[in-house]
Amino acid sequence: MTIFFDFDSTLVSKESLDEVIALALADSPDRIEQTEAVAAITDKGMEGAIPFTESVRQRLAVAPVTHQHFEAIGKELCEHITPRMAELCAELIERGHEVYIISGGFKTSILPVAKLLGVHADNVWANTYTTDQSGVLTGVDTDNPCFTDFGKSPVIEAIVRKNAPPRPYVMVGDGANDLAAFESDAVDHFCGFAGNKARTVILERAPRVAYTTSELRDFLFSEVAV
Ligand SMILES: [Mg+2]
Numbered sequence: 001m002t003i004f005f006d007f008d009s010t011l012v013s014k015e016s017l018d019e020v021i022a023l024a025l026a027d028s029p030d031r032i033e034q035t036e037a038v039a040a041i042t043d044k045g046m047e048g049a050i051p052f053t054e055s056v057r058q059r060l061a062v063a064p065v066t067h068q069h070f071e072a073i074g075k076e077l078c079e080h081i082t083p084r085m086a087e088l089c090a091e092l093i094e095r096g097h098e099v100y101i102i103s104g105g106f107k108t109s110i111l112p113v114a115k116l117l118g119v120h121a122d123n124v125w126a127n128t129y130t131t132d133q134s135g136v137l138t139g140v141d142t143d144n145p146c147f148t149d150f151g152k153s154p155v156i157e158a159i160v161r162k163n164a165p166p167r168p169y170v171m172v173g174d175g176a177n178d179l180a181a182f183e184s185d186a187v188d189h190f191c192g193f194a195g196n197k198a199r200t201v202i203l204e205r206a207p208r209v210a211y212t213t214s215e216l217r218d219f220l221f222s223e224v225a226v
Pocket residue numbers: 006007008009010173174175
């Protein structure tokens with residue numbers, strides 16, 4: 001079995017890019033207006049009024065984000081791992097299953113958490129950026145399969161082409177972009193994770209929803225890896 005975990009609001013209880021942007025704006029004299037502008041862009045993205053890649057570009061344009069901000073949030077997120085997820089990842093790996101983290105967030109702020117979860121850095125598929133010499137972001141790597149408006153399917157297809165991990169494939173996540181992997185047949189199973197955020201799209205369309213890590217564990221071991 002191969003489990004593809006979403007990161008934000010699934011393995012951790014927060015949304016990493018929002019945290020990075022809040023940190024970047026913390027000392028700005030215009031932070032109230034900037035925070036409102038970022039929230040408006042986030043909302044437009046969630047409503048589907050603008051594509052995901054556009055919402056990332058627009059948010060990064062408002063906030064003067066640096067590599068150091070991503071590193072700091074990576075450390076902070078280690079304190080916000082969803083309860084029992086570390087134990088579940090350890091058990092999955094110990095039983096010989098493959099665990100991947102696939103995210104529209106940025107790799108820098110995911111790697112410290114992945115290390116704690118025992119997930120190898122090569123199994124973390126997330127966005128990457130370029131910076132200038134002082135660490136200020138100069139762009140997002142648009143060649144990365146994670147920088148897409150088509151949810152997690154292109155990422156899973158890229159992983160399957162490169163590594164051909166063992167079936168069945170299971171996607172676990174809280175968002176419409178995670179569910180897209182199942183609805184496009186990139187994975188065999190989907191479990192919505194509503195332990196941090198219970199989104200309507202998941203509650204209405206996911207074939208299975210777990211509200212706790214324990215429910216997710218039961219699903220994986222009783223219904224998928226049988
Ligand atoms: Mg998520």
